[in-house]
Amino acid sequence: LTGDGVSLEVIKKAEKENCLILRIVETRGRHSIGRLMANMKGAVLEETDLLEWSPGERFAADQPVELQLKPFEIRTFKLKLGSA
Numbered sequence: 182l183t184g185d186g187v188s189l190e191v192i193k194k195a196e197k198e199n200c201l202i203l204r205i206v207e208t209r210g211r212h213s214i215g216r217l218m219a220n221m222k223g224a225v226l227e228e229t230d231l232l233e234w235s236p237g238e239r240f241a242a243d244q245p246v247e248l249q250l251k252p253f254e255i256r257t258f259k260l261k262l263g264s265a
Contacts, residue, residue: 184215187250195233201260202233207250215248219260227259 182189186209193202203226207213219226219242226246228237240246242260250256 182215182217184213184248185209186211186213187215187248190255195259197233198259198261200262202229203258203260205248205250205256205258207252207254210252212252213250215250217246217248217258219243221260221262223263225261227261229257229259231255231257233257233259 182205186207188206188208189203190206191202191204195202203217205215205217217226221242224242226240226242229235230237248256
């Protein structure tokens with residue numbers, strides 16, 4: 182993860198699926214831009230809510246994902262390995 186004011190705060194196993202959860206937080210109280218890079222061919226990043234239930238936009242995990250965060254915003258992603 183790169184970006185000023187953007188921090189990867191949590192990496193954990195998902196509660197109900199066999200995947201990892203990544204939580205990214207804007208830490209400076211302003212609009213911030215970052216880039217998330219998993220560099221994992223064949224894996225998928227899927228944005229979700231804090232409860233890990235609602236699926237959102239999907240990204241190939243072998244490409245950088247551009248992030249735009251609002252002040253103190255928390256974004257949650259599922260990293261699904263071996264998914265296309």
